[in-house]
Amino acid sequence: MKKGDMSCIDCAVKNCSKMDKTYPDFCLTTHMDEEVLNEAMECYNEDENRKVTIAAAEVEYENYCKHTRVEEIMDFAKKINAKKIGIATCVGLLKESRILADMALRCMVSAVKPEHRRRHRSASRNAAKVSV
Secondary structure (H helix, E strand, C coil): CCCCHCHHHHCCCHHHHHHCCEEEEECCCCCCCHHHHHHHHCCCCHHHHHHHHHHHHHHHHCCCCCHHHHHHHHHHHHHHCCCCEEEEHHHHHHHHHHHHHHHHHHCCCCCECCCCCCCCCCCCEEEEECCC
């Protein structure tokens, strides 16, 4: 695999976690093109991106290690006034996805039933949508 094709998922070093090793050559933490970095940083100044970034930071700040991931998602969705939350699922996680949709309903949001589709071997095509 070429260096340009590698990303975080290819990393065995994980220096970004403990910062006790050397970053690999393909790591964007220390080896990002300056122009690309500046362009990415400018995206944070766009209104919608700024709103989402601040909401995510607030949810983490307010309830870190106090709420479950599901509660954090619901808090985040409310902060950004989301209309729908997509629940990507697969056949192996249908039970859990239904529980998540039920929890969303109990949090005063309404669920949109999954579209009826033909059964397909590709699990990534199964998704439920929850309105908030």
